[in-house]
Amino acid sequence: MVEASATGNSLENIQHGFKSMITSRMLENKLSALYKAGKIVGGVYLGKGQEAISAALGTVLQKGQDVYAPLIRDQAGRTAFGEELLDVTRTYLGKVTGPMKGRDGNIHRGRPTEGMPAMISHLGASLSYIAGMLFARRMRGDLGDSIGAATFGDGATSTGAFHEGLNLAAVEKLPMIILVVNNCFAYSTPNDRQFACANLVSRAEGYGIAGHHVDGTDFLKCMETMEAAAQAARNGGGPQLVVADVLRLCGHGEHDDAKYIPQEMWDQSRDCIDVAEAQMLANNFLTQEQIDSIKSDAKARVQEAVAIAQREPTPDPRQDDWKALGS
Amino acid sequence: MSITYIEAIHQAQKELLTEVPEVFIYGQDVGSFGGAFKATQGLSDEFPDRVVDSPISEDAMAGMVIGAAVEGARPILEMQFADFSSVAFNQIVNQAATHYYRTGVQVPLTVRLPSGGTPGSGPFHSQNMESLYAHYPGLVVVTPATVADAYGMLKEAVMMDNPVIYCEHKFLYRWLRTDELKYNALPIGQARIVRPGKHATVVTYSAMVHEAVKAAEMLSSDGWEIEVVDLRSVKPIDLDTIMASVARTGRLLALGESYPWGGVTAEVVSQVVAEGFHLLDAPPMRLNSKDTPVPYHPDLWAAHRPTPESIIVSLKHLLRL
Numbered sequence: 001m002v003e004a005s006a007t008g009n010s011l012e013n014i015q016h017g018f019k020s021m022i023t024s025r026m027l028e029n030k031l032s033a034l035y036k037a038g039k040i041v042g043g044v045y046l047g048k049g050q051e052a053i054s055a056a057l058g059t060v061l062q063k064g065q066d067v068y069a070p071l072i073r074d075q076a077g078r079t080a081f082g083e084e085l086l087d088v089t090r091t092y093l094g095k096v097t098g099p100m101k102g103r104d105g106n107i108h109r110g111r112p113t114e115g116m117p118a119m120i121s122h123l124g125a126s127l128s129y130i131a132g133m134l135f136a137r138r139m140r141g142d143l144g145d146s147i148g149a150a151t152f153g154d155g156a157t158s159t160g161a162f163h164e165g166l167n168l169a170a171v172e173k174l175p176m177i178i179l180v181v182n183n184c185f186a187y188s189t190p191n192d193r194q195f196a197c198a199n200l201v202s203r204a205e206g207y208g209i210a211g212h213h214v215d216g217t218d219f220l221k222c223m224e225t226m227e228a229a230a231q232a233a234r235n236g237g238g239p240q241l242v243v244a245d246v247l248r249l250c251g252h253g254e255h256d257d258a259k260y261i262p263q264e265m266w267d268q269s270r271d272c273i274d275v276a277e278a279q280m281l282a283n284n285f286l287t288q289e290q291i292d293s294i295k296s297d298a299k300a301r302v303q304e305a306v307a308i309a310q311r312e313p314t315p316d317p318r319q320d321d322w323k324a325l326g327s
Numbered sequence: 328m329s330i331t332y333i334e335a336i337h338q339a340q341k342e343l344l345t346e347v348p349e350v351f352i353y354g355q356d357v358g359s360f361g362g363a364f365k366a367t368q369g370l371s372d373e374f375p376d377r378v379v380d381s382p383i384s385e386d387a388m389a390g391m392v393i394g395a396a397v398e399g400a401r402p403i404l405e406m407q408f409a410d411f412s413s414v415a416f417n418q419i420v421n422q423a424a425t426h427y428y429r430t431g432v433q434v435p436l437t438v439r440l441p442s443g444g445t446p447g448s449g450p451f452h453s454q455n456m457e458s459l460y461a462h463y464p465g466l467v468v469v470t471p472a473t474v475a476d477a478y479g480m481l482k483e484a485v486m487m488d489n490p491v492i493y494c495e496h497k498f499l500y501r502w503l504r505t506d507e508l509k510y511n512a513l514p515i516g517q518a519r520i521v522r523p524g525k526h527a528t529v530v531t532y533s534a535m536v537h538e539a540v541k542a543a544e545m546l547s548s549d550g551w552e553i554e555v556v557d558l559r560s561v562k563p564i565d566l567d568t569i570m571a572s573v574a575r576t577g578r579l580l581a582l583g584e585s586y587p588w589g590g591v592t593a594e595v596v597s598q599v600v601a602e603g604f605h606l607l608d609a610p611p612m613r614l615n616s617k618d619t620p621v622p623y624h625p626d627l628w629a630a631h632r633p634t635p636e637s638i639i640v641s642l643k644h645l646l647r648l
Binding site for chain 2: 099100103113117118121124125128129130131132133135137139140165168323
């Protein structure tokens with residue numbers, strides 16, 4: 001038994017993170033089903049197995065104050081940060097009512113002026129973007145307590161953009177969390193074909209920044225590590241590299257059966273949702289009844305968000321203004 | 328007192344920093360060193376927090392200013408050489424250029440590209456990138472040819488809410504002068520007739536405007552009156568001015584310093600042929616650099632780019648002489 005405060009978080013934050021994980025898993029299961037039913041055009045990319053670390057980051061960030069660039073496996077973090085479920089379902093279903101109006105889809109969604117940029121597919125590109133947002137605030141003198149965060153996978157750490165962005169953020173000593181979720185595979189490429197260092201967190205030293213390493217399947221450890229990283233960033237500690245180890249519990253996208261993941265890795269893996277649920281019960285953070293209620297509530301909200309979006313119109317090519325420049 | 332093209336760029340930036348608190352300049356060596364071409368000389372003394380040295384990381388530099396622009400800043404990103412913007416290409420064409428269409432949020436960003444060849448600069452300090460950037464939806468691409476335009480278009484570019492690729496020509500930096508720095512009333516998107524004529528139209532931009540004028544002057548002694556149109560901005564392109572000129576002359580030479588395959592000159596010919604085939608008295612022509620990397624040696628370099636002499640050869644062919 002631990003107190004919530006032992007993780008550096010309030011009980012509310014821990015509950016919020018857990019609830020976001022459950023909602024994310026419910027939502028992604030639904031998205032997968034919609035994809036398999038042919039209801040989604042384009043890809044579906046899930047964050048199964050990464051919810052704990054993702055939700056921890058989304059929870060320690062404050063919407064309206066902080067900025068957050070999630071990547072493709074960050075539904076839990078997006079939900080924890082405050083993304084509306086309707087933004088998700090409208091974008092995945094290509095509805096004109098969504099934030100991207102059908103002009104971009106699936107995980108390429110965001111609301112940049114509300115602190116959440118819409119990712120492009122080119123990995124590593126969001127790191128310098130978030131650095132720039134913080135730089136502009138600092139230049140203006142209204143950085144305050146705000147921090148920024150950007151997430152990446154093991155694969156993205158191999159890009160020049162990731163290196164350039166991380167080095168730039170370090171040089172500028174910006175209050176940032178750079179989360180690297182090592183899920184063992186970049187699409188199908190295993191770690192030993194991706195990088196040669198023993199652990200990616202060792203790179204923090206090379207950039208002259210702080211590094212944190214955490215078991216990404218351990219929800220409470222994720223909350224503790226992420227809150228510590230956020231506090232360090234807010235308190236002038238500069239960029240914080242957080243590396244979390246997990247196994248991706250799905251394919252790269254729902255089109256991918258992930259047969260390249262060896263059976264022994266599956267056998268040794270654990271689902272962070274199961275771990276989190278046990279932790280919530282063991283520490284009296286939630287009762288079984290409350291967890292059941294969270295699940296049924298999440299299921300209902302997901303159903304509702306899908307149902308609403310399904311009734312809404314898709315974009316009309318005759319109505320799009322087809323303008324790439326604003327006036 | 329006269330002012331050069333590079334001094335006009337410096338002056339525009341100084342005024343922008345003074346007048347617009349959202350403006351900042353980011354780039355390699357732009358701080359106390361004053362920039363590789365001295366476009367920011369002394370500015371960091373006056374604005375230490377807003378004229379900032381970057382690491383040599385063109386991708387991250389571009390990404391950083393994009394994020395800053397989304398947060399309400401009006402960044403000027405100085406690429407040390409246009410050539411190096413290839414490293415930032417992804418951020419510019421995929422992040423900045425798609426941003427408004429995808430999210431509805433504009434990116435008020437200006438990327439300064441010191442462009443074009445100078446003797447001895449070689450393959451990686453001489454390139455012209457305007458055709459590449461103009462290819463992508465979501466970018467404004469300007470190519471000032473005069474001191475007044477270098478000044479006025481930079482000020483206009485920085486105050487635009489869309490990303491602007493500002494191609495400044497290094498060859499013009501120090502020899503092109505004007506006595507008085509006047510704010511050019513022509514907005515971005517409008518071409519200018521530099522020299523009126525009636526026998527043929529040369530549509531060009533940037534440093535080639537001056538080479539075209541020299542060629543036109545040389546031909547004028549034989550009685551040929553060549554009209555020279557300075558596009559000023561290659562995107563948006565002022566097709567109205569081009570078409571009006573071609574309607575007067577019936578003959579078109581599209582002239583550019585960049586590589587010959589595709590690009591601005593191809594676009595000019597294509598649009599004129601599609602919209603005004605009936606106006607043409609002769610097949611339209613294009614003249615660009617040779618289809619090789621830009622060579623180092625001054626003798627090779629001078630023959631690689633169009634010259635008044637090679638422009639005259641093209642014009643004589645166009646005039647069926």
